[in-house]
Amino acid sequence: MIAESGHYALVLAFGLALIQSTVPMLGARWREYSLMNVARSTAVAQLMFVAASFAALVTLHVSSDFSVVNVFENSHSMKPLIYKITGVWGNHEGSMLLWVSILALFGGLVAIFGNNLPMSLRAHVLAAQAWIASAFYLFILTTSNPFLRIARPPIEGQDLNPVLQDIGLAVHPPMLYLGYVGFSISFSFAVAALIEGRIDAAWARWVRPWTLVAWIFLTTGIAMGSYWAYYELGWGGWWFWDPVENASLMPWLAGTALLHSLVVMEKRNALKVWTILLSILTFSLSLLGTFLVRSGVLTSVHAFANDPRRGVFILLILCIFIGGSLSLYALRASSLKQGGLFAPISREGALVLNNLFLTTACATVFVGTLYPLALEVLTGEKISVGAPFFNLTFGPLFVPLLVALPFGPLLAWKRGDLLGAAQRLMAAGIAAFLALAVVWAWTRGGSTLAPLAIGLAVFVIAGAVIDIVERIGLFRLPPSIALQRARGLPRSAWGTMFAHAGIGIALIGIVCETTWNSENIKTMKAGDVASVAGYDLKLESLTPRQGPNYREMAAKFSVLVDGQAIATMTPSKRSFTTRGSTTTEAALLSRGASQLYISLGDIGADGAIAVRIYHKPLVLLIWFGPVLMAFGGILSLSDRRLRVGAPKPAKSLRGLQAAE
């Protein structure tokens, strides 16, 4: 019953999306308010039906109803409750349902909170949103229905892939999807602006918070995915330049660029045409990501070549939406009026530079990700493009971006004073140079580029802090006045500081981990000692244990520094009986921001176990940086300007419409 209701709710949501995608458009054309208002109610109703459908699937998973194919293939009655729930999106069908649910959620939020949007803009935005939704409902209903029944229900399920039975997976995909799909809002706004042929600073004010929300989720989602890979896959890597990771990085880069160009548009009414293009590109890259992950074109473990119809269907959606929106752009972009002027050296100019480098970096990732696919299709030759490629292309493009970054916030709008900014950044430059010298003198080995990169990171962090120090007049003015000014400073300024400093902090982590990590791989028996980076790790015992749906071999290590035991670590190797597969559960020990990392290999014939031990200096900064960036984003989001509802109420609204 539940499965059928869920399926039926999904069909109804599809029907509502179809209405939502056409009726409001006609209403906007005929200036018929009652028809335009249909968008609102259908968007909310659509959200309710999809939510019901999603709740139905969760219920089926929780109650272990193995008469449903999706539950049978991905669940097991012995699985802990939390993984029964997260298992809902641990498979193709369920994750697509999550995707459309989030899409409907964003549509519903626009409908509920979009009271102050001009009527026709809201109608167009929600209609565009419904086009995307309709396409994906159709995709789910025809090719990946999660509610299919099995004729003769089995007693037990096949269990979820063990590496996915992890708390990281509980939170990471929804986060990532909130980011991916959140960019659909800026896409819909861009399409609506193109259809209406009108765009102004108010438009940017409406779009900015939505983009920021999506960006915050995408940032945390990527960081979480990276941390999950780090501790769950058992070999200590945190970024592999795997196409699937690139698929999430590309919208992030484009979205970051969009976030910055929206600032120019909101404050200075410039860069309109470019901002619209970026909105379209950002969501197109999200769609491309969905295609790469869901279609099976990749030479990777994500390939599910069982149903080629899926790949073709998503490719079709991709072509229609990207092709359609870009054609619309080509047709209508010229009708958008150009905005304010600015000199090349100005805040606007700095933000253009930021956009330039971010999008170019994004383009190199794009080439590196899709070139192997294109080559295989065209010539049949198989190649793999890995980390070396991206280090040689992405890296050099990020360096000038980071060098320029601290200058941006210090330049004035319209016409900036580069020399003045450079003088104010003197302290940051000195700090960077000191850091460089200290790192150079202290460390041995590793690349000579590493101290330079650390210097650059310190420059970015110090530059971000100096901006705030300058603005509140710390050290220049009496502390009480500085404090008062600090309180008066808009939260978005603090947000900028945290986000920019976060980049520098992540960079320090990345450089330290890749340059000075040490590893020790060997076979050990109980009583053996292995040492790495000044730590001695003694293998105390090897004991078998029984978990809820697995058996494991746990190794107990005591960690010694100068003969003093400071902690114990227990990595293990789990074998999941149902799937006959094993996973490696690494043990982590944090020492400040550095970590010790142990993962186990196979047990040899002589009873010795293969052990991999890493010491990863400052590795935690890699994820602390993005957390700080997301925190900065949240601060900006809580800025007074947005809280007080920047898009003005009735009066200016009428003014806006009169301008048509």
Place this chain on the structure above:
Amino acid sequence: MTRKQRRLTIIGGSLAVLAVAAALVLNAMRDSIVFFSTPAMVAEKHIQPGKRFRLGGLVQPGSLVRGDNLKVTFEVADGSANLPVSYQGILPDLFREGQGVVAEGALDASGVFRADTVLAKHDENYMPKDVADALKKQGHWKDEYEAKAKGGARVDGSAAAANAAPREQGAVR
């Protein structure tokens, strides 16, 4: 500065950055791309020792020998040719004889493939797509394996959302 000059500055700057990026990409393409081969293709193409490539195939049953200090040797077969591989380190969790494997490294002077990375996957039904395609092409695709792969394909798919998926899992460096 007029609107026209401003636009020219921006366009000029963008083109310069794009040109640099294109140069970087082309340069990286030349040096850092790794090709994929099966043992039969290795024999055909006479790949030079020291040239890095990815070798894919099935681990020849009975060929796995474990030595001291985590040294292992095994053979990779694609039905028509075999190639000996040596590797030092921990093998992926589900590295097994008779299963698909992809190794990255280079041939040494004696014709042994020295791998520095061995990729396999946690799933027992997993067959790297490169390997499956190559085997199919040569007509060594077993029906039984195909059925298995089909059954297991969904299982691979469970590698859910976006980058939450087990990438080339047990990849060992």
